[in-house]
Amino acid sequence: MTEFSVLSRLLAATAVLLAVTGCASNDAAKNGGDPYENMNRKFYTFNDTLDKHFVEPVAKKYAQYTPDPVRNGITNFFDNTGYLNTIANDLLQGKFTQTASDSGRFLVNSTIGVGGLFDPATSMGLKQHNEDLGQTFGKWGAKEGAYLMLPLMGPSSFRDIGSPVMDMFLNPLTYFASVVTIPAGVVSAVNTRANLLDATRIRDQAALDPYTFVREAWRQQREYDIYDGNPPGDGYEDYIEGQGDAAVLRVY
Amino acid sequence: MKLLKSLFAASLLLLSGLAAAADDAGAKTVVEKLHESLLGAMQAGSKAGFKGREEMLAPVITSSFDFDSICRIVTGRHWKAASDEQKARFIEVFKKLSVATYASNFSSFSGEKFQTEGSEADHDALIVRTTLRPTEGEPVPLNYLLRQTNGQWLIMNVVAQGVSDLSLKRADYTAVIKSEGFDSLIKRLEKKVADMSQGS
Numbered sequence: 001m002t003e004f005s006v007l008s009r010l011l012a013a014t015a016v017l018l019a020v021t022g023c024a025s026n027d028a029a030k031n032g033g034d035p036y037e038n039m040n041r042k043f044y045t046f047n048d049t050l051d052k053h054f055v056e057p058v059a060k061k062y063a064q065y066t067p068d069p070v071r072n073g074i075t076n077f078f079d080n081t082g083y084l085n086t087i088a089n090d091l092l093q094g095k096f097t098q099t100a101s102d103s104g105r106f107l108v109n110s111t112i113g114v115g116g117l118f119d120p121a122t123s124m125g126l127k128q129h130n131e132d133l134g135q136t137f138g139k140w141g142a143k144e145g146a147y148l149m150l151p152l153m154g155p156s157s158f159r160d161i162g163s164p165v166m167d168m169f170l171n172p173l174t175y176f177a178s179v180v181t182i183p184a185g186v187v188s189a190v191n192t193r194a195n196l197l198d199a200t201r202i203r204d205q206a207a208l209d210p211y212t213f214v215r216e217a218w219r220q221q222r223e224y225d226i227y228d229g230n231p232p233g234d235g236y237e238d239y240i241e242g243q244g245d246a247a248v249l250r251v252y
Numbered sequence: 253m254k255l256l257k258s259l260f261a262a263s264l265l266l267l268s269g270l271a272a273a274a275d276d277a278g279a280k281t282v283v284e285k286l287h288e289s290l291l292g293a294m295q296a297g298s299k300a301g302f303k304g305r306e307e308m309l310a311p312v313i314t315s316s317f318d319f320d321s322i323c324r325i326v327t328g329r330h331w332k333a334a335s336d337e338q339k340a341r342f343i344e345v346f347k348k349l350s351v352a353t354y355a356s357n358f359s360s361f362s363g364e365k366f367q368t369e370g371s372e373a374d375h376d377a378l379i380v381r382t383t384l385r386p387t388e389g390e391p392v393p394l395n396y397l398l399r400q401t402n403g404q405w406l407i408m409n410v411v412a413q414g415v416s417d418l419s420l421k422r423a424d425y426t427a428v429i430k431s432e433g434f435d436s437l438i439k440r441l442e443k444k445v446a447d448m449s450q451g452s
Contacts (some may be wrong), residue, residue: 016324032356060427065333066369098398202357205353205356205444206420206424206444207424208424208425208437208441209424209427209428209431212423212424213420213423213424213428216419216420216423220414220419221413221414221415224413224414224415229393231414
């Protein structure tokens with residue numbers, strides 16, 4: 001291959017990429033930030049059917065028969081193996097103090113905490129943080145882009161779609177043989193689902209249109225995470241001008 | 253003239269802000285009274301049953317929330333188009349739904365505490381920050397937005413861990429109105445209330 005053809009292929013690829021992302025960013029504003037609602041709803045139904053028939057019943061049994069200390073241990077363990085991703089994103093967001101304390105947390109829990117099963121770091125003042133690639137993009141000003149409902153994985157968006165990929169690459173469990181990673185993945189999924197039983201109970205109790213309910217709750221939760229619990233209030237000007245009630249919708 | 257007008261507007265805002273600051277004790281009392289009655293319902297638990305907890309909570313909840321404004325906001329632009337009869341029915345079912353939701357979710361007690369963390373004025377509204385503290389695990393931040401109607405502070409919105417009840421309901425309800433109409437929204441909420449009343 002000549003240098004010229006490599007270059008032209010690169011240029012062509014860039015042009016396609018620009019066109020795609022260009023479309024995506026134009027589309028994102030449509031239909032209240034959910035331009036792919038039809039497709040998203042199909043995936044939502046798919047996920048929900050799978051969940052109601054298989055995952056939720058298993059998670060309920062698991063929650064019923066697993067003693068709380070064991071569940072906490074399992075949650076701690078997977079939180080800890082996923083923590084390198086948090087540390088990397090601390091760094092990418094320029095949160096240097098947090099990078100240091102989270103590194104300390106990872107070291108303490110991996111050693112004194114017996115490979116992460118226990119969480120002695122929290123009582124030592126090394127609080128758990130929640131950071132990922134989507135939040136890093138958000139922190140540097142990236143908008144959500146189009147909302148996406150991913151099959152098997154749930155709510156996401158153009159801004160957040162890279163998060164699970166980075167998470168996977170930085171999770172040490174990924175690099176074990178499949179006899180370890182597959183069962184570990186199953187336990188992790190069931191445990192995560194069990195920890196969400198309260199949240200889905202509230203969804204089932206309150207929501208009329210669960211798809212919309214989940215989208216709104218997910219968006220607000222992400223905003224809250226991006227701003228570390230202190231998102232800027234917005235829309236108050238509209239409210240005092242009597243144009244709308246946007247202000248009272250968001251109080252942080 | 254324009255300058256005079258905006259000066260006047262600014263001073264009004266300032267005054268209402270000052271008034272709000274002076275009166276935040278009243279707003280805190282509303283929230284704390286609600287929390288007290290929730291604790292009461294939690295402690296009464298399954299002994300009182302759903303009906304018992306509902307009866308305990310109904311008077312406090314109906315007098316603490318600004319249901320007229322809330323109902324207008326959660327139905328968005330469809331409120332204006334609704335008939336007076338639809339509006340009245342919606343407000344009624346929404347009140348019942350609020351009471352039933354609290355009665356079904358605050359149904360057992362294991363040492364939880366509510367704590368008022370502070371308050372701040374935001375224009376003519378007041379934000380009261382509180383936390384729900386379980387005996388173990390992370391506290392849940394609960395922020396209330398209150399506004400004064402006829403001298404009485406009333407709750408407009410509750411934001412639990414960053415998720416706003418009002419905007420969640422608005423998204424959910426307007427989606428239903430758009431696809432099925434206002435009457436269907438009322439019917440489906442009535443069914444929610446009936447379903448919850450079946451609980452214990």
